[in-house]
Amino acid sequence: MKxxxxxxxxxxxNIQKSVLKQLxxxxxxxxxxxxxxxxxxxxFNPDLCLVxxxxxxxxxxxxxxxxxxxxxxTPLIMVTxxxxxxRVIEAIKAGVNNYVVKPFTPDLLSxxxxxxxxxxxxxxx
Amino acid sequence: xxxxxxxxxxxxIQNVFSTMFQLPVEIGExxxxxxxxxxxxxxxxxxxxxxxxxxxxxxMPLEAANSVVTLFAGTEFDTDSADFADAVGxxxxxxxxxxKAEFQRKAVSISCPSVVIGADHTIAVQSGTPCVLIPCxxxxxxxxxxxxxxxxxxxxxxxTSAAA
Numbered sequence: 115m116k117x118x119x120x121x122x123x124x125x126x127x128n129i130q131k132s133v134l135k136q137l138x139x140x141x142x143x144x145x146x147x148x149x150x151x152x153x154x155x156x157x158f159n160p161d162l163c164l165v166x167x168x169x170x171x172x173x174x175x176x177x178x179x180x181x182x183x184x185x186x187x188t189p190l191i192m193v194t195x196x197x198x199x200x201r202v203i204e205a206i207k208a209g210v211n212n213y214v215v216k217p218f219t220p221d222l223l224s225x226x227x228x229x230x231x232x233x234x235x236x237x238x239x
Numbered sequence: 240x241x242x243x244x245x246x247x248x249x250x251x252i253q254n255v256f257s258t259m260f261q262l263p264v265e266i267g268e269x270x271x272x273x274x275x276x277x278x279x280x281x282x283x284x285x286x287x288x289x290x291x292x293x294x295x296x297x298x299m300p301l302e303a304a305n306s307v308v309t310l311f312a313g314t315e316f317d318t319d320s321a322d323f324a325d326a327v328g329x330x331x332x333x334x335x336x337x338x339k340a341e342f343q344r345k346a347v348s349i350s351c352p353s354v355v356i357g358a359d360h361t362i363a364v365q366s367g368t369p370c371v372l373i374p375c376x377x378x379x380x381x382x383x384x385x386x387x388x389x390x391x392x393x394x395x396x397x398x399t400s401a402a403a
Contacts, residue, residue, distance in 0.1 A: 195336020217258035
């Protein structure tokens, strides 16, 4: 399972990476903004992306919209401080499969990752 | 500033600190800040735009910031390092984002965070924007949230260009 972490905060990427490692996922690539992520998805070919919203250069919503033009199936989870219902709806319309509001506990993030992968694999099978 | 504007920030700092690293935050009496000098040596700053404009600052003494960041990141950083600034920036980002969700306004955006570290720095606030200082006590030391927000003025059209 290959996972791409997209967040401009290295601290936040490290926290997410530690949760992923506890879940047994070790093949992890990192990107510091949407544009960096787009330059890495081709070679890395992730099975799941965790995407922040507010980032310099290219924000997470623009990444999701651009990514979904060519990839309709790879699960995307938005992990962001944007907590308003209107933002969640906007992200889901753009193509995210699940949504985690910061701050989060490791248990919540684990739960959302597991639930997203299960849901997407049952749809794909 | 409307007192209701302060409550979301009180809730947000308590939520962020307790959820991310189980650090209880005791809130002191908010007061108006009257000078531009930063309260402490480390400032995480977020700009607010849209229907509300202004800035939000998380101000911490270096020692308290170091303890908070160590709890948050799970490792100790050199306070001169980019990693230390990154962690402070992410904290004010989460606090601002969390508070923003309680504003009940559709069009408020927050900027990416900036971090200033150093003694006696000043933080400029737009004139006419009151700044409320919220003192917070933690086991890591005192930290302060500075909230300088006001309603955005309605845009007045000054376009006087003549028709061609």
